[in-house]
Amino acid sequence: MSSATPTSSPGADAPLLVTQLHDLHVELGAKMVPFAGYDMPVQYPSGILTEHLHTRESAGLFDVSHMGQIRLSGETFAAVATALETLCPADFQALQPGQQRYSFFTDSSAGILDDLMVTRMGPGDGSDHIFMVVNAGCKDADIAHLRANLSNRCKIEVLADRALVALQGPKAAAVFARLVPESGKLKFMSGKSLNAAGFDVIATRSGYTGEDGFEISVANKDAVAFVKKLLADPDVKPVGLGARDSLRLEAGLCLHGNDITEKTNPVEANLVWAMQKRRREQGGFPGAGIVQQQLADGPSRKRVGILPEGKAPARAHTEITDFGGRVIGEITSGGFGPSLGMPIAMGYVETAHAAIGTEINLMVRGKALPAKIAAMPFVPHRYQR
Amino acid sequence: MSGIRFSKDHEWVKVDGDIATVGISPYAQDQLGDVVFVDLPAIGKKIEKGKELAVVESVKAASEVYAPVSGEVVEVNAALGDAPGTVNEDALGKGWFAKVKIANKAELDGLMDEAAYKTFCEGLH
Numbered sequence: 044m045s046s047a048t049p050t051s052s053p054g055a056d057a058p059l060l061v062t063q064l065h066d067l068h069v070e071l072g073a074k075m076v077p078f079a080g081y082d083m084p085v086q087y088p089s090g091i092l093t094e095h096l097h098t099r100e101s102a103g104l105f106d107v108s109h110m111g112q113i114r115l116s117g118e119t120f121a122a123v124a125t126a127l128e129t130l131c132p133a134d135f136q137a138l139q140p141g142q143q144r145y146s147f148f149t150d151s152s153a154g155i156l157d158d159l160m161v162t163r164m165g166p167g168d169g170s171d172h173i174f175m176v177v178n179a180g181c182k183d184a185d186i187a188h189l190r191a192n193l194s195n196r197c198k199i200e201v202l203a204d205r206a207l208v209a210l211q212g213p214k215a216a217a218v219f220a221r222l223v224p225e226s227g228k229l230k231f232m233s234g235k236s237l238n239a240a241g242f243d244v245i246a247t248r249s250g251y252t253g254e255d256g257f258e259i260s261v262a263n264k265d266a267v268a269f270v271k272k273l274l275a276d277p278d279v280k281p282v283g284l285g286a287r288d289s290l291r292l293e294a295g296l297c298l299h300g301n302d303i304t305e306k307t308n309p310v311e312a313n314l315v316w317a318m319q320k321r322r323r324e325q326g327g328f329p330g331a332g333i334v335q336q337q338l339a340d341g342p343s344r345k346r347v348g349i350l351p352e353g354k355a356p357a358r359a360h361t362e363i364t365d366f367g368g369r370v371i372g373e374i375t376s377g378g379f380g381p382s383l384g385m386p387i388a389m390g391y392v393e394t395a396h397a398a399i400g401t402e403i404n405l406m407v408r409g410k411a412l413p414a415k416i417a418a419m420p421f422v423p424h425r426y427q428r
Numbered sequence: 429m430s431g432i433r434f435s436k437d438h439e440w441v442k443v444d445g446d447i448a449t450v451g452i453s454p455y456a457q458d459q460l461g462d463v464v465f466v467d468l469p470a471i472g473k474k475i476e477k478g479k480e481l482a483v484v485e486s487v488k489a490a491s492e493v494y495a496p497v498s499g500e501v502v503e504v505n506a507a508l509g510d511a512p513g514t515v516n517e518d519a520l521g522k523g524w525f526a527k528v529k530i531a532n533k534a535e536l537d538g539l540m541d542e543a544a545y546k547t548f549c550e551g552l553h
């Protein structure tokens with residue numbers, strides 16, 4: 044037996060980095076794997092299926108400290124927002140204090156360099172600044188990108204002294220409210236500095252599972268104690284990167300590097316909603332001309348959901364063909380959806396084949412497996428708006 | 429010969445006459461995690477030792493299962509279609525993959541007995 048899909052990571056020869064919670068993961072019996080240069084828990088002894096279903100039923104706790112946390116500040120919030128808008132197609136100027144927005148860095152061909160979360164921290168949090176979270180695998184490039192383009196316009200601080208955990212699931216809000224009742228006031232896509240049972244944290248009501256929940260930034264020195272406090276709640280179980288991936292795929296959320304890359308633009312990636320009207324019209328971000336042209340002409344391919352008809356999962360890079368055998372696209376993420384008990388996937392197909400219900404074939408190990416274009420998310424989002 | 433034998437690729441074989449029942453070891457299922465699909469060979473398929481016999485899919489990845497002996501597939505474990513998790517629950521029993529009519533019994537000599545395989549797995553840590 045041999046594993047056919049090893050986890051690849053940049054700088055695979057370099058020694059692996061660890062998060063503040065590494066020893067705790069090992070103590071909890073996690074299976075550790077290299078991911079984006081870090082030694083991370085892919086699963087705990089209960090296994091990916093159980094961890095996945097627990098998150099959908101109760102509350103899962105994820106260590107996402109490998110991701111990059113960045114603080115952008117300047118003379119005024121408007122100055123910072125305006126500066127960041129030169130790199131991203133989102134409307135940051137319109138953000139209210141405490142409001143969070145999903146965005147991405149684009150390049151001159153409108154390719155997606157990384158996707159990210161931006162929160163305008165409120166006046167109650169000291170100054171009015173931006174708290175940004177970027178992907179682990181891209182964070183060094185993102186930081187260099189910010190420094191190269193914005194260092195004369197705002198202060199860029201990498202918050203390397205902070206850990207980040209995600210508490211996700213229908214019971215996440217109740218669990219977190221037991222530590223900090225005020226957290227219940229946060230709505231989906233908003234954030235605030237809070238004191239959670241003695242720990243100073245930055246919490247945003249957001250996540251990567253489709254469930255209600257929080258991403259919580261905590262000082263490295265407090266990380267283990269804070270996480271142990273959360274894990275002491277009987278509703279909370281630790282969840283690894285394996286279930287994180289199956290949860291986000293069921294939720295139809297993109298994984299940068301798979302579903303969105305520097306070779307995909309936001310229009311074909313079906314992320315037009317993340318480019319607010321003013322920015323779509325006015326441009327002023329890298330690749331704006333291409334985005335505007337794509338919006339006017341329609342993209343030649345689209346990111347879609349795919350439901351294989353049988354039980355065989357179709358993995359990333361599986362070719363998608365029409366019934367004549369012509370290649371019309373490729374799967375970018377594919378696997379098994381534990382909440383659905385069946386395989387699910389997403390990928391890109393030529394626009395002519397992108398309508399929901401369109402029948403396609405997936406070429407798995409030389410066999411054409413029937414599948415259909417399907418609506419996403421596969422599992423309904425349960426955000427608390 | 430009787431008893432269970434293991435390959436270095438973590439497949440097992442139990443021989444009854446000239447029929448070998450093949451599956452993956454408890455070590456292998458543990459490494460894979462939750463099995464969600466097994467792509468079994470067609471009955472009648474001629475397989476060659478060391479070449480692909482089946483593909484086992486966990487939530488995370490697809491892995492090839494190699495044939496520990498050459499021969500012809502005479503039966504597959506169709507019950508895995510509805511209950512692939514049986515591979516995790518009972519790897520050495522109900523989680524078997526296929527029965528193969530052995531082409532060359534001498535190939536079995538290269539496989540490990542239970543004690544040798546246990547030592548082999550311990551050496552992997």
